[in-house]
Amino acid sequence: xxxxxxxxxxxxxxxxxxxxxxxxxxxxxxxxxxxxxxxxxxxxxxxxxxxxxxxxxxxxxxxxxxxxxxxxxxxxxxxxxxxxxxxxxxxxxxxxxxxxxxxxxxxxxxxxxxxxxxxxxxxxxxxxxxxxxxxxxxxx
Amino acid sequence: xxxxxxxxxxxxxxxxxxxxxxxxxxxxxxxxxxxxxxxxxxxxxxxxxxxxxxxxxxxxxxxxxxxxxxxxxxxxxxxxxxxxxxxxxxxxxxxxxxxxxxxxxxxxxxxxxxxxxxxxxxxxxxxxxxxxxxxxxxxxxxxxxxxxxxxxxxxxxxxxxxxxxxxxxxxxxxxxxxxxxxxxxxxxxxxxxxxxxxxxxxxxxxxxxxxxxxxxxxxxxxxxxxxxxxxxxxxxxxxxxxxxxxxxxxxxxxxxxxxxxxxxxxxxxxxxxxxxxxxxxxxxxxxxxxxxxxxxxxxxxxxxxxxxxxxxxxxxxxxxxxxxxxxxxxxxxxxxxxxxxxxxxxxxxxxxxxxxxxxxxxxxxxxxxxxxxxxxxxxxxxxxxxxxxxxxxxxxxxxxxxxxxxxxxxxxxxxxxxxxxxxxxxxxxxxxxxxxxxxxxxxxxxxxxxxxxxxxxxxxxxxxxxxxxxxxxxxxxxxxxxxxxxxxxxxxxxxxx
Numbered sequence: 071x072x073x074x075x076x077x078x079x080x081x082x083x084x085x086x087x088x089x090x091x092x093x094x095x096x097x098x099x100x101x102x103x104x105x106x107x108x109x110x111x112x113x114x115x116x117x118x119x120x121x122x123x124x125x126x127x128x129x130x131x132x133x134x135x136x137x138x139x140x141x142x143x144x145x146x147x148x149x150x151x152x153x154x155x156x157x158x159x160x161x162x163x164x165x166x167x168x169x170x171x172x173x174x175x176x177x178x179x180x181x182x183x184x185x186x187x188x189x190x191x192x193x194x195x196x197x198x199x200x201x202x203x204x205x206x207x208x209x210x
Numbered sequence: 211x212x213x214x215x216x217x218x219x220x221x222x223x224x225x226x227x228x229x230x231x232x233x234x235x236x237x238x239x240x241x242x243x244x245x246x247x248x249x250x251x252x253x254x255x256x257x258x259x260x261x262x263x264x265x266x267x268x269x270x271x272x273x274x275x276x277x278x279x280x281x282x283x284x285x286x287x288x289x290x291x292x293x294x295x296x297x298x299x300x301x302x303x304x305x306x307x308x309x310x311x312x313x314x315x316x317x318x319x320x321x322x323x324x325x326x327x328x329x330x331x332x333x334x335x336x337x338x339x340x341x342x343x344x345x346x347x348x349x350x351x352x353x354x355x356x357x358x359x360x361x362x363x364x365x366x367x368x369x370x371x372x373x374x375x376x377x378x379x380x381x382x383x384x385x386x387x388x389x390x391x392x393x394x395x396x397x398x399x400x401x402x403x404x405x406x407x408x409x410x411x412x413x414x415x416x417x418x419x420x421x422x423x424x425x426x427x428x429x430x431x432x433x434x435x436x437x438x439x440x441x442x443x444x445x446x447x448x449x450x451x452x453x454x455x456x457x458x459x460x461x462x463x464x465x466x467x468x469x470x471x472x473x474x475x476x477x478x479x480x481x482x483x484x485x486x487x488x489x490x491x492x493x494x495x496x497x498x499x500x501x502x503x504x505x506x507x508x509x510x511x512x513x514x515x516x517x518x519x520x521x522x523x524x525x526x527x528x529x530x531x532x533x534x535x536x537x538x539x540x541x542x543x544x545x546x547x548x549x550x551x552x553x554x555x556x557x558x559x560x561x562x563x564x565x566x567x568x569x570x571x572x573x574x575x576x577x578x579x580x581x582x583x584x585x586x587x588x589x590x591x592x593x594x595x596x597x598x599x600x601x602x603x604x605x606x607x608x609x610x611x612x613x614x615x616x617x618x619x620x621x622x623x624x625x626x627x628x629x630x631x632x633x634x635x636x637x638x639x640x641x642x643x644x645x646x647x648x649x650x651x652x653x654x655x656x657x658x659x660x661x662x663x664x665x666x667x668x669x670x671x672x673x674x675x676x677x678x679x680x681x682x683x684x685x686x687x688x689x690x691x692x693x694x695x696x697x698x699x700x701x702x703x704x705x706x707x
Contacts, residue, residue: 078637082380089387089402096399102667106394106401109655110387117383120376127376130700136636139433143632146429146604150625153608154618169608170601176432177597188598192605204264205613 072135075128082121090114145176162209166192213338220564224572229272232265233569236273237576240280245288245591246599252642253427254281255539256419257606259546260613267547268562272569274543278536279573282479282519283326286512287585290318292592299515301483305500305507312503317449321505322512323582324454325461329513330574332465333472333520338567340473340521341556344528348553351529353661354671358681359531360654363475365688367534367643375692378643381634385647386654388413395652396659408619415542416614418648421627422634422641424607428600429632457509460490464510468517478522478534479515486514520570526551527563531650535642538649 089110099105149172157165170189174180199205223229239261243254258277262270282299289299290306302322309318351359368378391402392412403409449457464486471482490510491500500507523540525533530552532538544551549559556563611624634641665671673679 074637078377078639081633081637082384085384085387089390092402096394096401097397100667101662101669102665104396104659104662106397106399109658110390110401113383113386113390117380117387120380120383123376124380137433138633138636139429142432143429143629146425146432147625147629150425150604150608150628151622154621154625157621158618165608166605169605173601173604174597176429177600179597181597184597185601188601192602195605196609199609203261205260205609206616207609207612 074134074136075131076125077136079121079124079128082124083118086114086118086121090118142176146173149173157208162207163193216564217338217568220568223268223561223565224272224568229269232269232273233276233573234576236276237280237573237580240277241284241588242591244281244284245588250285251278251281251536252419252539253423256416257424257610259416259543260610268565270547271566275566275570276573279577283577286322287319290322291315301487301511305503308503317453318508319585320449320582321457321508323578324457325509325512326516327574327578328461329465329468329516330520333469333517334567334571336469336521337524341524341528344524345553345556348529351677352675353657354675355677356657357654357661358678360650362681362685363531363533365685366475367646377639381639381643382647385644386651389648389651413623414614414620417611417620417623418627419539419645420607420611421624422631425628426631426635428603430635453505456505460494460506460509461513463489464513465517468514469521472518472521473524475533479518482514482518483511486510527555528553535645538646542649
């Protein structure tokens with residue numbers, strides 16, 4: 071995982087294959103009367119070529135390590151999903167609390183008192199959005 | 211005389227109390243959000259898009275334009291005071307930050323404000339006189355020509371934003387593929403939906419924008435963990451007359467350069483600022499001091515920045531093709547409001563078009579009278595600790611994506627794109643071309659299929675039509691130039707290794 075340019079190329083190839091292979095399931099048609107699968111197929115082939123070029127190029131260039139901090143992105147994405155799920159099944163006020171207390175785990179410092187204040191402030195903002203701007207937030 | 215008549219017509223529509231309020235709110239909120247580290251114009255616009263949903267069309271577009279200019283000014287403020295640049299304010303970091311180090315923050319901010327005003331004013335004259343004429347040319351465009359124009363846009367944007375044709379073009383194509391998700395308009399087939407019902411309408415634009423720009427950027431900032439010392443100096447705003455006189459020539463040069471570069475495909479603020487700075491370094495009276503923190507180093511690029519931001523509306527409004535990622539987002543906002551930008555917009559929604567042009571200038575005035583004097587208060591945003599700021603931004607991202615369709619599934623999609631966007635950032639793949647690809651993707655496919663249908667499947671139509679032939683010729687030249695540059699570079703590197 072410590073070769074950024076190689077991983078970049080492989081990542082692009084993976085995207086190209088994911089879209090390209092699934093576009094084979096749709097009718098292709100011909101160029102005069104294109105089916106739904108034709109255009110995605112062409113674009114993913116082009117992307118595959120670019121990805122392969124990136125891989126070849128990475129073999130002659132210097133290795134650069136990837137700075138990938140899995141912990142932070144996992145915490146942020148997890149708390150966003152928590153927000154969505156809790157808002158769906160309980161209400162959005164609880165969702166905001168989950169979001170604030172979850173996401174701040176990724177910060178440099180953690181303070182429960184501060185989180186309570188932030189959550190309370192955001193709930194107030196959410197009510198303002200609902201009443202003043204007419205956004206339909208399922209707050210309660 | 212036509213222009214004056216039309217502009218007067220536009221001011222008539224834009225100058226209502228309500229619209230002025232929307233414009234002011236847009237400018238202020240845009241500046242505040244644009245100041246925040248990691249949030250450039252793209253993230254700011256997508257974050258604030260939901261604010262405009264409940265507003266009538268005219269007001270909403272005026273507010274969006276205000277948000278855009280506000281965000282740009284906010285960017286240059288954060289670049290000058292703290293050396294935190296975004297794509298549109300990289301150059302402002304050089305001399306602007308040097309001026310801050312010399313204790314001339316106020317002068318730098320004033321220069322940036324006044325120069326943007328000059329740049330914006332020049333650009334609006336260009337916009338008002340050029341857009342309708344270009345709109346008539348656009349009526350000559352056939353499907354093949356549109357394809358060629360979009361491809362040229364991809365190539366130029368890739369080169370400008372990432373400096374590497376390969377990376378940028380790859381991201382454009384990823385965007386095009388993401389734009390394929392959903393129902394195919396021609397056949398009604400469901401493509402790439404993974405049998406998930408909420409994907410049948412495609413992936414939401416706001417989800418992608420906030421995922422890739424908002425959430426991914428926040429996480430990247432969290433990784434760095436360096437405590438930025440907030441700027442806390444005194445600001446002395448008013449310049450002396452001698453200083454003021456130095457602003458004008460640079461700003462005018464920048465305005466002309468910016469107006470021109472803003473129109474070209476792939477152009478816009480990110481390239482115009484470099485060009486203006488380079489020209490000032492060649493011709494300015496104080497050219498030997500540029501780089502050490504002088505007025506000319508700030509004025510020219512700020513004017514070019516603003517002018518290019520305005521004139522990049524020209525291709526969008528006259529041809530209907532956005533030329534960079536910010537314009538693509540603007541186009542999406544127009545479409546949400548039920549307006550298809552393009553040749554028919556100027557004719558069919560004249561009040562809207564001229565109103566928007568007029569409101570651009572009104573937004574400029576607001577920036578000058580509101581933001582420049584009040585900038586010291588805006589800067590207090592930086593006193594908010596990041597631990598309070600980032601959960602709040604996340605919350606606004608959630609509200610933003612939720613209120614597009616009132617759907618919590620969209621929040622999940624945003625979270626997924628946060629993950630993807632973070633991976634892109636870590637792999638040094640710029641997500642801005644992806645936005646352009648995503649929005650142009652469906653248009654590209656439609657025109658591609660239509661062009662081939664008309665030519666009965668023959669690809670010669672792309673080269674035999676004069677417009678598309680010329681454009682594809684330009685693309686070929688560009689690719690060849692890039693290839694030779696790469697080969698030469700590799701050859702030069704070999705003997706050294």
